[in-house]
Amino acid sequence: MTEKFLALSMEKQTIIRNAALACFAKHGYEKASINDIAVSAGISKASVFQYFGNKRSLYQYLLDYCTAQMKEAYDTSALDLNTDFFDRVWKASVMKVENMKKNPHIASFIVSATVESAPELKGAVLSPANTKFVEALVLHEEDREKFKRPEDAKLVFRMLMLLGRGMGDQLEDEADYDGIMKEFEEILHMLKYNFYKEEYLP
Amino acid sequence: MTEKFLALSMEKQTIIRNAALACFAKHGYEKASINDIAVSAGISKASVFQYFGNKRSLYQYLLDYCTAQMKEAYDTSALDLNTDFFDRVWKASVMKVENMKKNPHIASFIVSATVESAPELKGAVLSPANTKFVEALVLHEEDREKFKRPEDAKLVFRMLMLLGRGMGDQLEDEADYDGIMKEFEEILHMLKYNFYKEEYLP
DNA sequence: TAAAATGTTGACCGTTTCGGTTATTTGTGA
DNA sequence: TCACAAATAACCGAAACGGTCAACATTTTA
Numbered sequence: 001m002t003e004k005f006l007a008l009s010m011e012k013q014t015i016i017r018n019a020a021l022a023c024f025a026k027h028g029y030e031k032a033s034i035n036d037i038a039v040s041a042g043i044s045k046a047s048v049f050q051y052f053g054n055k056r057s058l059y060q061y062l063l064d065y066c067t068a069q070m071k072e073a074y075d076t077s078a079l080d081l082n083t084d085f086f087d088r089v090w091k092a093s094v095m096k097v098e099n100m101k102k103n104p105h106i107a108s109f110i111v112s113a114t115v116e117s118a119p120e121l122k123g124a125v126l127s128p129a130n131t132k133f134v135e136a137l138v139l140h141e142e143d144r145e146k147f148k149r150p151e152d153a154k155l156v157f158r159m160l161m162l163l164g165r166g167m168g169d170q171l172e173d174e175a176d177y178d179g180i181m182k183e184f185e186e187i188l189h190m191l192k193y194n195f196y197k198e199e200y201l202p
Numbered sequence: 203m204t205e206k207f208l209a210l211s212m213e214k215q216t217i218i219r220n221a222a223l224a225c226f227a228k229h230g231y232e233k234a235s236i237n238d239i240a241v242s243a244g245i246s247k248a249s250v251f252q253y254f255g256n257k258r259s260l261y262q263y264l265l266d267y268c269t270a271q272m273k274e275a276y277d278t279s280a281l282d283l284n285t286d287f288f289d290r291v292w293k294a295s296v297m298k299v300e301n302m303k304k305n306p307h308i309a310s311f312i313v314s315a316t317v318e319s320a321p322e323l324k325g326a327v328l329s330p331a332n333t334k335f336v337e338a339l340v341l342h343e344e345d346r347e348k349f350k351r352p353e354d355a356k357l358v359f360r361m362l363m364l365l366g367r368g369m370g371d372q373l374e375d376e377a378d379y380d381g382i383m384k385e386f387e388e389i390l391h392m393l394k395y396n397f398y399k400e401e402y403l404p
Numbered sequence: 405t406a407a408a409a410t411g412t413t414g415a416c417c418g419t420t421t422c423g424g425t426t427a428t429t430t431g432t433g434a
Numbered sequence: 435t436c437a438c439a440a441a442t443a444a445c446c447g448a449a450a451c452g453g454t455c456a457a458c459a460t461t462t463t464a
Contacts, residue, residue: 004411027229027230027233031233033452034451035452044412044414045414046454047411050413055452148396155385155388155389156392158385164368165367165368165372166366166368167364167368169368187357187360190358194350195396235422237423246441247423248424248443249440249441251423252442256424257423257424
């Protein structure tokens with residue numbers, strides 16, 4: 001159903017896809033209108049139907065696209081599980097942000113898709129490719145030993161998860177990726193310095 | 203225009219108000235429909251117009267209500283500026299969460315209202331009562347001196363701001379207020395222990 | 405360069421939903 | 435039982451919805 005769309009130039013595909021992702025993410029499936037998407041993408045409403053057939057197919061295409069995009073972004077590049085905990089967190093964060101830079105609307109679209117409940121969308125699923133990603137961040141015994149108080153390790157991990165959410169919000173609002181990431185890198189260094197035993201500091 | 207509404211029982215007022223706040227927050231002014239709100243509140247659409255006259259008046263009432271609610275929640279209870287930094291952060295967070303407990307939809311409504319751009323709403327303003335609140339959290343010189351590395355203080359402050367955002371998200375998703383707050387209290391204690399000079403620890 | 409094929413869209417369709425009104429029903433206190 | 439107010443079902447014209455199609459550009463082909 002999407003052959004017509006896939007024949008378009010990549011630039012045009014990106015513009016239309018981003019418009020659709022943003023619109024569905026903001027308004028949800030039912031309240032997002034094809035007209036809004038078309039205007040936002042700078043094309044006519046009829047073209048959207050030309051490319052995707054109907055609303056439902058457009059939405060399904062976006063789900064599939066996001067699934068594939070997430071796989072490509074996270075699954076292939078293996079996180080080395082043998083590095084330092086803070087380094088792992090840093091590496092994973094960079095990956096996440098690089099992905100957000102390339103495709104700024106995917107994150108909020110996925111969030112909105114997971115809470116979507118329109119009856120028309122029964123059977124339309126978003127396969128979660130994130131598990132591997134989080135697994136790599138999990139705390140290992142050798143991580144804990146580096147902490148002055150090993151019992152702090154778990155809570156630091158939880159704190160970094162919450163911090164990640166806060167950063168994600170900030171990134172969606174003001175898109176100053178590099179500024180935020182620089183700040184985050186400083187935070188990780190600071191935490192390492194204050195929480196690790198001296199022998200584990202460089 | 204809202205006399206009819208204010209004559210209702212407090213319980214019914216709360217139900218209707220929460221339905222409206224949630225609906226406007228989720229969909230924005232234009233895409234939120236009176237019918238949705240009425241169904242969600244368990245009353246008829248005609249009643250909503252009976253109580254508020256029209257859509258615009260309902261929205262204005264919610265803005266005014268939120269402004270008053272924020273004032274009551276933050277402005278009256280003075281944060282003591284002479285306590286420890288982490289204690290100040292903790293106290294402010296408790297206030298914020300208590301307010302979210304009582305009125306879970308205010309936060310997201312205010313966020314959505316600040317980015318609202320419907321032409322019909324020109325002149326409808328939300329007076330920000332948060333300034334005092336943030337002032338109390340600002341870092342003072344005597345806070346910095348307690349840190350092993352005083353230069354860390356500023357970054358810890360920034361980190362706590364981001365952490366607060368992440369926590370806010372979590373609170374809106376799963377409403378396990380006490381669990382999250384207990385975790386946050388532990389985080390603050392842990393940070394204090396690891397960042398403060400020994401002489402400032404209890 | 406003329407014709408054929410393709411890409412794009414303005415105008416339109418029937419239907420639904422919108423904000424808002426009105427006439428009727430329902431509940432209540434005297 | 436009756437008067438009165440609260441609540442709503444039914445309704446209104448207008449707008450927006452998803453979707454279609456014929457007409458207009460643009461490109462490809464002969």
